[in-house]
Amino acid sequence: MLWLIWRQHRAELLTAVVLLFLFAVPIIVSGLAMHAEYETSGAAACVANPQDSCGPIADRFVSNHIEWANRLVFAAMLPLLAGVFIGAPLLAREFESGTWRLAFTQSVTRTRWLVSKLTIVGAGTAGIAVAFGLLFTWWRGPLNEIDGRLRTAAFVATPVSLAVVTVFAFAAGVLAGALLRRTIPAMAVALAVFLVVRIPLEESARPHYVKPLSRVNDALAHNDPGWRPTTDWVVENGWVDSAGKMLSADAQNAVMREIYGEGGSMYGSDLGLARYMAEHGIRRYTEYHPDSAFGAMLAIESALYLGLAAVLLAVAVWVVRRRLH
Amino acid sequence: MTALRVEGLGKRYGRGTWALRECTFDLPQGRIIGLVGANGAGKTTLLHLAIGLLSPTEGSVFLFGRPLRMDRPAGLAEVGFVAQDHPLYRGFTVADLLHFGRSMNRRFDETTARKRLAELGIPLDRRAGRLSGGQQAQVALTLALAKQPRLLVLDEPAASLDPLARREFMSTLMGAVADSELTVLLSSHAIGELERVCDHLVLLRKGRMCLAGDTDELVAGHRVLSGPRPDANAAMQGLVAATHGPRQSHLLVRQPVTVPVHPHWEANPVSLEELVLAYLAQPETKEGRD
Amino acid sequence: MFAFRLDTRSGVPTYLQLVEQVRHGLLLGYLQDGDQLPTVRDVAAALVVNPNTVAKAYRELERAGLVAPRAGQGTFVTGNVDRVPAATYAKLSARLRAWVNAAREAGLGPDQVRALVTAILDEDRSKARAA
Incomplete structure (x- = not known):
């Protein structure tokens, strides 16, 4: 059984390892340079010991690397490959070529065959995802120390998040293959299901995994402590009036127009705005997740994707066991 | 067994x-x-x-x-x-x-x-x-x-x-x-x-x-009777298939060799191939079961 | 080793064809006492017929006393068939050949010759039965 799984999936494993290698080379090269620059530019010292003068240093460091960092957001799409190229063909290929009749008439029951395959191939795929996650997260290390590890670009590249999303994509592919029995349509459906689930969860669900904290600041806050790492993940901000009610976007725009005039420059001093807000009792309102929420967020994300994956795989096993023809 | x-x-x-x-x-x-x-x-x-x-x-x-x-x-x-x-x-x-x-x-x-x-x-x-x-x-x-x-x-x-x-x-x-x-x-x-x-x-x-x-029993249990065309739809014991000419008919019947044949009819053994084709071509209403 | 062949069009059951071929071989001297017959497996594979059919033919030959199995070695001809003595065979076949020539000269085709022979044999058999 183990040998069969190895024989059938060794090409996929090899491809994944080659892909990992192709990613690893530029990432390690640029990562080493970035980690060195982090020390030499003084950014590391700033994070360790924040001072007022640190703002420009940290800003320069981040802007030097933001382009690459943004590119790595596409890591969020890597699990798609697992769903389309490993999950979808796993069963569809057997049905399409008729080899299921060969596989299911050996002395190994089809349930054991399927469960072994799903466990081992799924675990292997997740392992590859963890390797990618470790690579990305290592690269992002200095940026995460400055900007926090909760923002989307950082969070999706963490080993755990990448692995659980990969397992979900794999499961979606497997079920699509079990139901459609043809490889290309199964790949298309795996792709569609992944996008339909992933994007909404990413966009709207994750900020609400745990209840965000909130804080209200006076507009003319003289107690500005100076630059420090912004490890909070701000998910909502706006203005509240003296009664503590949120101002709508329209109301905010009206205030802006009143202060700066129609078509006036927005890039002038903040002073006018701050004064206006102070006079009218308007204060700044922020909802955010602190860095300490990272563990809980990761646990919830894992439970969500692994739960979905478990349901999909269970249905796939049921389909193969029961409704085979 | x-x-x-x-x-x-x-x-x-x-x-x-x-x-x-x-x-x-x-x-x-x-x-x-x-x-x-x-x-x-x-x-x-x-x-x-x-x-x-x-x-x-x-x-x-x-x-x-x-x-x-x-x-x-x-x-x-x-x-x-x-x-x-x-x-x-x-x-x-x-x-x-x-x-x-x-x-x-x-x-x-x-x-x-x-x-x-x-x-x-x-x-x-x-x-x-x-x-x-x-x-x-x-x-x-x-x-x-x-x-x-x-x-x-x-x-x-x-x-x-x-x-x-x-x-x-x-x-x-x-x-x-x-x-x-x-x-x-x-x-x-x-x-x-x-x-x-x-x-x-x-x-x-x-x-x-x-x-x-x-197969031996199937072949032994069937035979073809050839003879003058019988009256329309005359009942024949164990009839499987019939082909009719203007005056002559060939009937494939399922009956043991021991069943005596009417003197007008000539009985011939049937090949397995003939037998199989006759059953497969049989109209749905006649179900010969074993 | 003795080679069987199969006439799929004759309508004669396979096992009977195999039995007849051995009998025929013995009669004409192609098979002799002590000759080994091919194994059931070899015959089944060579002719593409059911091994059970071949086994049935061999059982039939055994029952007729023409062959006997030797444990672990195979099936061997025991050859107690009434073979036509060579001299008799030569004499009779020469006379038959002359008769066939005469029949041809009289305008009889092979079918008519065969029909005539069958009719005489039938007549002979019914006479023997009556006696």
Whole structure:
């Protein structure tokens, strides 16, 4: 059984390892340079010991690397490959070529065959995802120390998040293959299901995994402590009036127009705005997740994707066991 | 001892029509049983049900006296199967396929399998996808035989092969049967070949069984009566099929040789091929059951 | 080794064809006492026929006392068939050949010759039965 799984999936494993290698080379090269620059530019010292003068240093460091960092957001799409190229063909290929009749008439029951395959191939795929996650997260290390590890670009590249999303994509592919029995349509459906689930969860669900904290600041806050790492993940901000009610976007725009005039420059001093807000009792309102929420967020994300994956795989096993023809 | 017993077996796909209905028969052990029927008569469905590849909608299957359950390794080990178009993992070499068989079966006679492949001149390092159709069929048969099954089921094993490859395939099969206590159930369209190869027949028509029995007994139990054309629709005991000329009629009847024949009629034995074709062409209303 | 062949069009059951071929071989001297017959497996594979059919033919031959199995070695001809003595065979076949020539000269085709022979044989048999 183990040998069969190895024989059938060794090409996929090899491809994944080659892909990992192709990613690893530029990432390690640029990562080493970035980690060195982090020390030499003084950014590391700033994070360790924040001072007022640190703002420009940290800003320069981040802007030097933001382009690459943004590119790595596409890591969020890597699990798609697992769903389309490993999950979808796993069963569809057997049905399409008729080899299921060969596989299911050996002395190994089809349930054991399927469960072994799903466990081992799924675990292997997740392992590859963890390797990618470790690579990305290592690269992002200095940026995460400055900007926090909760923002989307950082969070999706963490080993755990990448692995659980990969397992979900794999499961979606497997079920699509079990139901459609043809490889290309199964790949298309795996792709569609992944996008339909992933994007909404990413966009709207994750900020609400745990209840965000909130804080209200006076507009003319003289107690500005100076630059420090912004490890909070701000998910909502706006203005509240003296009664503590949120101002709508329209109301905010009206205030802006009143202060700066129609078509006036927005890039002038903040002073006018701050004064206006102070006079009218308007204060700044922020909802955010602190860095300490990272563990809980990761646990919830894992439970969500692994739960979905478990349901999909269970249905796939049921389909193969029961409704085979 | 029966190798395979099916009782009231039926299969319906989804909510659609029944592919197979009310099938009941016993297949004797140690025999070569032919399953005959037109395309779409339900042969593949019956074979898949017989080995638990498919679960029945109704009825039950007994393999060597024990109820067949899907997903039981003990039952799976007793059955060898060569599916239609003899599917193999195309990217696997022949040696890989032997390894596959070894790792998927507790009992797997690789020595004999290697010997057989060597006799057939099939190279072990060739990928299955690059073998000829006949060689692929031989490899599929070798894999099924290496399991040392008690029942070997073949779904139109030689239908896609050229005459020479077909003969070689059937020759390998006959040799393997002679070597062991194997019971073979095979579906085929080649009635002429079945006559030589099979000693028991099951006929399917439109998802229902229309005849089953030992070929010798079937042939002995039927005869053709030729004589003057009888009065319209005159009842004839055990009439299976009739062909009428202007004044003469030939009637295929199911009756023992001991039944006396009217002096006007001449009785002749019937060939198995003639018999099978008559039953398969029979209109639906007349159901001859065994 | 003795080679069987199969006439699929004759309508004669396979096992009977095999029995007849051995009998015929013995009569004409192609098979002799002590000759080994091919194994059931070899015959089944070579002719592509059911091994059970071959085994049935061998049982039939055994029952007729024409062959006997030797444990672990195979099936051997025991050859107690009433073979036509060579001299008799030569004499009779020469006379038959002359008769066939005469029949041809009289305008009889092979079918008519065969029909005539069958009719005489039938007549002979019914006479023997009556006696």
